[in-house]
Amino acid sequence: MQDRQHYFMIAFTCFLVFLALSPQASASPVPSVDVPPSSGHLQPEGQRVLKRMARMTPLWRTMGTKPYGAYCLHNYECSTGICRGGHCMFSQPIKS
Incomplete structure (x- = not known):
């Protein structure tokens, strides 16, 4: 009985940690494939520019x-x- 309660608490704690950290993974910048030459961004060949979305x-x-x-x-x-x-x-139109 005690082992089962202990297992539940560990699983619940891991779940809460996962929920707290999951938005961090999705907040990373999105890689941009095309950067127009007139945009002012210097892009070395073979590298992609990361663009942060709002x-x-x-x-x-x-x-x-x-x-x-x-x-x-x-x-x-x-x-x-x-x-x-x-x-x-x-x-x-608002009717008052």
Whole structure:
């Protein structure tokens, strides 16, 4: 009985450590195959340039969005999800 509980605690601890370290493995830069010559990056022959991709958690995606009426360039910037005429808009007029 005691051995079984001990085994469970070791397995649970290993699982928690795995969960804590797994995002670290996915946070490494993504290798870029093509780098245009005008990009300013020097690329020795036979080597690939690593390019870091932008990642945000759902919390920061929500916190980073702009409210209705704010200036925007792209739909993903707005909390409403719609950018028209340079401002965040609702899909339908608000009826109050």
